[in-house]
Amino acid sequence: MSDPFSLNGGSAVAMVGKDCVAIASDLRLGNQSLGLSNNFEKIFQFGDKTFLGLTGLATDVITLSEVFRFKHNLYKLREERDIEPKTLANLVSSTLYEKRFGPYFVSPLVAGLDPKSNVPFICGFDSIGCIDFAKDFIVGGTASDQLYGLCESLYEPSLEPEDLFETISQVLLNAVDRDALSGWGAVVYIVTKDKIIRRVLKTRQD
Amino acid sequence: MDVILGLRVADATIIATSKAATRGITVLKSSDDKTRVLNPHNLIAYTGEAGDTVNFAEYIQANIQLYSMRENDIELSPKATASFIRNQLATSIRSRKPYQVNVLLGGYDVASNTPTLNWIDYLGTQVELPYAAHGYAAFYCTSLFDRHYKKGMTVDEGLELLKMSLKELEIRMPLDFKGYYVKIIDKDGVRDAGSL
Numbered sequence: 001m002s003d004p005f006s007l008n009g010g011s012a013v014a015m016v017g018k019d020c021v022a023i024a025s026d027l028r029l030g031n032q033s034l035g036l037s038n039n040f041e042k043i044f045q046f047g048d049k050t051f052l053g054l055t056g057l058a059t060d061v062i063t064l065s066e067v068f069r070f071k072h073n074l075y076k077l078r079e080e081r082d083i084e085p086k087t088l089a090n091l092v093s094s095t096l097y098e099k100r101f102g103p104y105f106v107s108p109l110v111a112g113l114d115p116k117s118n119v120p121f122i123c124g125f126d127s128i129g130c131i132d133f134a135k136d137f138i139v140g141g142t143a144s145d146q147l148y149g150l151c152e153s154l155y156e157p158s159l160e161p162e163d164l165f166e167t168i169s170q171v172l173l174n175a176v177d178r179d180a181l182s183g184w185g186a187v188v189y190i191v192t193k194d195k196i197i198r199r200v201l202k203t204r205q206d
Numbered sequence: 207m208d209v210i211l212g213l214r215v216a217d218a219t220i221i222a223t224s225k226a227a228t229r230g231i232t233v234l235k236s237s238d239d240k241t242r243v244l245n246p247h248n249l250i251a252y253t254g255e256a257g258d259t260v261n262f263a264e265y266i267q268a269n270i271q272l273y274s275m276r277e278n279d280i281e282l283s284p285k286a287t288a289s290f291i292r293n294q295l296a297t298s299i300r301s302r303k304p305y306q307v308n309v310l311l312g313g314y315d316v317a318s319n320t321p322t323l324n325w326i327d328y329l330g331t332q333v334e335l336p337y338a339a340h341g342y343a344a345f346y347c348t349s350l351f352d353r354h355y356k357k358g359m360t361v362d363e364g365l366e367l368l369k370m371s372l373k374e375l376e377i378r379m380p381l382d383f384k385g386y387y388v389k390i391i392d393k394d395g396v397r398d399a400g401s402l
Contacts, residue, residue, distance in 0.1 A: 007329075008331065029331070029333055031327070031331075031344075034344060034345065034348065035348075036325060036333055036335065036338070037333045037335060040333060057329070058329075058331040059292075059295075059296050059299065059329040059330035059331045059332075062292065062296070062330070062331070062332060063296050063330070102300065
């Protein structure tokens, strides 16, 4: 209780497939045990094929999504191109470390495809910006323990986009059903080289 | 333990606030209005730490009015107003002495003809909702709203639902709130709907 990371609840997960990545989150926003909103998205898009998931303290989720939108807009003006997932990861890392002794209470995830080579990229961070590079999957939020368990048992490498969608959806849905602070709907993004698929999932409403 | 409730209906937003101003176990006033009109189509209702609430609400009010003076009488939209308030609170929470104020922002967007209700807490958490409440009242009222709220309700149906939840509060909560002020925000602006 009164842990800033679990005040509002929420979870997110990202996975790598064959020439594709997926990132998904729940839609709940609460105040401790009280559910407030079932439409609070925690995944933000930067350019064509780069996504950022932000779980943790909701005020910081909103603040950081605005900070990164601003920094991405400046980046686009300077570079005349969208940001690469790897560059966004380093931007997230340095932005979080700027607040080393008074951190934002979030666990961000980055997922995307390299704009040129379409090589999948995912990574996660702690609240002060330490990057956790992963080849397979990354989890975050109040159901992160459950997400780890489900990822370890359901994930397999080199899944096609539709199979990856099924895997990440089952992982998220079954993880949040064992967490009182997550759930209330979910959203899944599948990123392939020629299209982004966004699907909103129906979940248990308790 | 102040009560502030908000309800968005088809073409208006309704805000209800308790009249009692309490300090510890003493009721200091039974005609306290916990709202401020920001501009013709925006109203905030607030609860929280005694001195902070009015100071914060009037600071917001002054800045929203200053915007209209500077920008040729253009009203700041509910969405922009909510964003401004959130930003102030989110900045304040990481300062030496943060404002301990929770607010509901009832608004009517004149450009798109839509009523809005924004829930914002002292941390700077902001959500747009069909119905909302702050504090203990939220536990009793949200469940009632969940059961009886329907999309596209009329103002009268909204007021009925509001009466229902205020009655529930009187049954379930240990305090006398000394009645409630009800305000309606619609295309014609903010109007007083009397007290319940």
